[in-house]
Amino acid sequence: MKVALKSLGCRLNEAELEHWASGFQADGHQLTTTTDNADLVVVNTCAVTCEAAKKSRQLIRRSQRRNAKAKLVVSGCYSSLQPGEIKQLPGIDLVIDNSDKDRLVDIVKQRLAAEAMPVTATEPDETALFSRGRNRAFIKVQDGCRHKCTFCIVTLARGAERSRTIREIVDEINSLHSRQIREAVLTGVHIGGYGRDLGTDLTALIKTVLDETDIPRLRLGSLEPWNIGGSFHELFDNPRFMPHLHLPMQSGSDSVLRRMGRRCKRVHFVKLAEQLRQHVPDLNITTDIIAGFPGETPEEWRQTLDFCREIGFPHIHIFPYSARAGTRAALLPGQLPPGIKKLRCKELHHLATQMKHDYMRRYPGRNFKVLVENDTEELNGKQVRFGYSPNYLRTTIRVSGASPRPNSIVTAHVREYDEGSGTLVAEAGFSGAPGRPGTRLYPSQGFSACR
Numbered sequence: 001m002k003v004a005l006k007s008l009g010c011r012l013n014e015a016e017l018e019h020w021a022s023g024f025q026a027d028g029h030q031l032t033t034t035t036d037n038a039d040l041v042v043v044n045t046c047a048v049t050c051e052a053a054k055k056s057r058q059l060i061r062r063s064q065r066r067n068a069k070a071k072l073v074v075s076g077c078y079s080s081l082q083p084g085e086i087k088q089l090p091g092i093d094l095v096i097d098n099s100d101k102d103r104l105v106d107i108v109k110q111r112l113a114a115e116a117m118p119v120t121a122t123e124p125d126e127t128a129l130f131s132r133g134r135n136r137a138f139i140k141v142q143d144g145c146r147h148k149c150t151f152c153i154v155t156l157a158r159g160a161e162r163s164r165t166i167r168e169i170v171d172e173i174n175s176l177h178s179r180q181i182r183e184a185v186l187t188g189v190h191i192g193g194y195g196r197d198l199g200t201d202l203t204a205l206i207k208t209v210l211d212e213t214d215i216p217r218l219r220l221g222s223l224e225p226w227n228i229g230g231s232f233h234e235l236f237d238n239p240r241f242m243p244h245l246h247l248p249m250q251s252g253s254d255s256v257l258r259r260m261g262r263r264c265k266r267v268h269f270v271k272l273a274e275q276l277r278q279h280v281p282d283l284n285i286t287t288d289i290i291a292g293f294p295g296e297t298p299e300e301w302r303q304t305l306d307f308c309r310e311i312g313f314p315h316i317h318i319f320p321y322s323a324r325a326g327t328r329a330a331l332l333p334g335q336l337p338p339g340i341k342k343l344r345c346k347e348l349h350h351l352a353t354q355m356k357h358d359y360m361r362r363y364p365g366r367n368f369k370v371l372v373e374n375d376t377e378e379l380n381g382k383q384v385r386f387g388y389s390p391n392y393l394r395t396t397i398r399v400s401g402a403s404p405r406p407n408s409i410v411t412a413h414v415r416e417y418d419e420g421s422g423t424l425v426a427e428a429g430f431s432g433a434p435g436r437p438g439t440r441l442y443p444s445q446g447f448s449a450c451r
């Protein structure tokens with residue numbers, strides 16, 4: 001059977017998709033990237049905003065239209081929160097609640113009586129990730145969240161916190177690495193809460209993964225800023241732990257943060273960013289900001305813009321506030337009209353673009369390792385390979401001579417920053433002197449550290 005897996009939303013949805021992909025492959029099914037030739041289509045939906053819910057409905061309808069003969073299975077936050085709406089969509093064979101999604105492959109087998117293809121029909125040496133055209137593995141380490149941020153629908157959809165054991169996670173990463181995966185991203189709804197139910201924590205998990213696997217690159221998914229403390233920054237002393245942290249702040253105004261039910265104040269974030277950057281100078285700190293939260297005054301919005309400027313984020317995910325039924329924020333007074341939210345988003349986009357340019361302009365002349373992605377893309381009329389620096393800067397690789405192999409880790413020498421595409425343009429295989437003195441990435445680990 002050919003199985004197409006589709007996902008919307010967060011990295012956790014992506015991690016779950018990969019888990020299912022491995023499960024279907026282990027059962028002898030074949031993965032396909034297109035819906036058109038699939039026998040089974042599985043859609044992992046998202047409900048984080050109204051827009052995400054709309055896109056989930058569209059993806060389900062499109063999958064059904066493109067291949068009405070395929071069996072259609074739907075899971076994820078949107079289908080778990082809105083089972084009534086899902087039932088109205090045509091052509092769905094099975095809806096699997098979030099609470100059952102770890103067993104999705106088994107449930108599909110039982111309920112849809114899926115028959116395995118002979119093992120020889122599959123590609124045993126190719127991991128599920130490669131079959132789906134990716135070369136970075138998202139590893140789900142936990143699910144659920146104990147916090148109650150007032151805007152968050154995800155915590156309702158995903159339920160209480162539960163963590164996978166460190167052993168299970170280490171074994172999964174070792175298995176992926178033995179099948180040529182070079183980078184793992186630990187992900188979850190609230191990864192800062194990892195291990196609370198097992199008497200351990202995220203720092204212990206990261207240390208063990210670094211000690212007991214040889215995966216060349218390890219990253220973290222989104223991490224709540226209040227979950228960083230103690231000796232966390234020392235983890236970056238290991239060159240295999242990638243220096244990028246996505247710390248969703250949501251607002252730079254303490255009064256808005258209070259209404260959001262967030263557990264971090266502006267002053268704490270500023271101090272945290274300073275401490276982390278002191279220890280890891282090239283750490284890339286990115287964030288999420290919600291524009292137009294209920295009751296957000298022009299002054300509160302100005303505080304958010306000032307905060308973003310003060311930190312100098314190289315990248316900001318900007319969301320217009322979207323009221324989700326069932327959340328406390330949806331009932332707050334002072335819901336703002338769409339026009340104001342749009343204007344605020346635009347203003348922040350403008351600032352974020354400037355901050356990105358400022359940050360990226362520091363890099364020409366420097367060297368770092370890039371994990372080459374499977375796909376190629378067009379840059380100024382030419383097909384180029386691209387990948388990400390250790391601190392997650394998108395880098396296209398200009399090639400003279402042999403093209404870098406997909407999924408290889410190459411040394412890149414950055415020649416310029418292309419503002420139009422927002423990427424660094426580098427040459428692969430540069431073997432000259434390291435970057436300008438004092439500007440090199442990871443001076444303590446040296447130029448050739450394999451990341």
Ligand code: SF4
Pocket residue numbers: 145146147148149152153154155189190224
């Ligand atoms: S910490 Fe994150 S997942 Fe948990 S309630 Fe807040 S926004 Fe939602």
